[in-house]
Amino acid sequence: MKFVDEAEISVHAGNGGNGCVSFRREKFIPFGGPDGGDGGNGGSVWLVADENLNTLVDFRHQRVFRAQRGQNGMGRDMYGKAGEDVVIRVPVGTAVYNIATDELIGDLTAHGQRLLVAKGGDGGKGNIHFKSSVNRAPRKATPGWPGEERELRLELKLLADVGLLGFPNAGKSTFIRAVSAATPKVADYPFTTLYPNLGVVSVEPYKSFVIADIPGLIEGAAEGAGLGALFLRHVQRTRLLLHLVDMAPLDGETDPVEQVRAIERELGKYDPALLQKPRWLVLNKADLLDPEEVRAREAELVARLGWTAPHFVVSAIGREGTRAVALKVQQFFDEQKQAAAEAAEDAAWAERLAGECPPAGPA
Structure with missing residues (x-):
């Protein structure tokens, strides 16, 4: 199934039912x-995150969703039935935008999370609410309120721990094949990957992380060149970026350093926060060079880039060095988790001590 990560839909909440004007007429009760009675409330439209879905392709076939209208009020103090809600299931990781205002309405990042996108209208009031000491027979009722209507844009941002960056043919798909069970298409021409692929990297029992293979980026991706503008959003949720570079380009003219700088510029244009994420350098295709050339090329590229973060030399096609990268990534996440747990524990102790020893008041 083709991966679809953006869709536009129209949601219409139900209108509230109208209030009723009626009078009690029974024998011996003059x-x-x-x-x-009052009218029933209109049905609302909800989005619910479902981990069993991984694409927005269903919204290519159905784009309009309407909730049920509330029933009108009736005599004998009978209130109208509320309209049924419409529940739309979307993949976990879906961001919801109001097209009219380009406002982010909500972000569904956990299974079962619900988001109200269109509220049903309230039912109108029946004439039982308008009686008073000076108006014993009110002939007034109010109509139901209209339900909300919105045009929404759904954007699916992959929930991956690690994102792979690199120019086309840098070996990203081959790398994800080497470290996980994912099987993206691999070929000897650019833009082989036309949609993101997810793979689960299992380092040891009960220790794993999710890696995303993002289609190759080129100069001008942030403005729409190539496929990058469609998929740059997927690296926003990642905790770590692996920047793959072809250290042995076959044409002999491509400069890997300039490619790294070009992608850095595109990340900054799209979202400056992406440049603040941890990013490690992975020099790929070492199998195309002699061992001495590999060491010389590695030293040259690291020096020219002024790279201070971790870097690795691998041959993804031969699966050489890829295991070391996976182990280092898992260690990085373990350290992050431990640091977060220690910070939470320190905060809990500080809160407890503050409660036990309140600051002294003025003498």
């Missing part, structure tokens, strides 16, 4: 009074 002054029954008003008994018109």
Whole structure:
């Protein structure tokens, strides 16, 4: 199934039912009074995150969703039935935008999370609410309120721990094949990957992380060149970026350093926060060079880039060095988790001590 990560839909909440004007008329009760009930509330439209879905392709076939209208009020104090809600299931990781204002309405990042996108209209009031000491027979009722209507844009941002960056043919798909069970298409021409692929990297029992293979980026991706503008959003949620570079380009003219700088510029244009994420350098295709050339090329590229973060030399096609990268990534996440747990524990102790030893008041 083709991966679809953006869709536009129209949602219409149900209108509220109208209030009723009615009077009680029964034998031996000459002054029954008003008994018109309220209208029912209109149904609302909800989005619910479902981990069993991984694409927005269903919204290519159905784009309009309408909730049920509330039932009108009736005599004998009978209130109208509320309209049924519409529940739309979307993949976990879906961001919801209001097209009219380009406002982010919500972000569904956990299974079962619900988001109200269109509220149903309230039902109108029946004439039982308008009786008073000076108006014993009110002939007034209010209509139901209209339900909300919105045009929404759904954007699916992959929930991956690691994102792979690199120019086309840098070996990203081959790398994800080497470290996980994912099987993206691999070929000897650019833009082989036309949609993101996810792979689960299992380092040891009960220790794993999710890696995303993002289609190759080129100069001008942030402005729409190539495929990058469609998929740059997927690296926003990642905790770590692996920047793959072809250290042995076959044409002999391509400069890997300039490619790294070009992608850095595109990341900064799209979202400056991406440049603040941890990013490691992975020099790929070492199998195309002699061992001495590999060491010389590695030293040259690291020096020219002024790279201070971790870097690795691998041959993804031969699966040489890829295991070391996976182990280092898992260690990085373990250290992050431990640091977060220690910070939470320190905060809990500080809060407890503050409660036990309140600051002294003025003498």
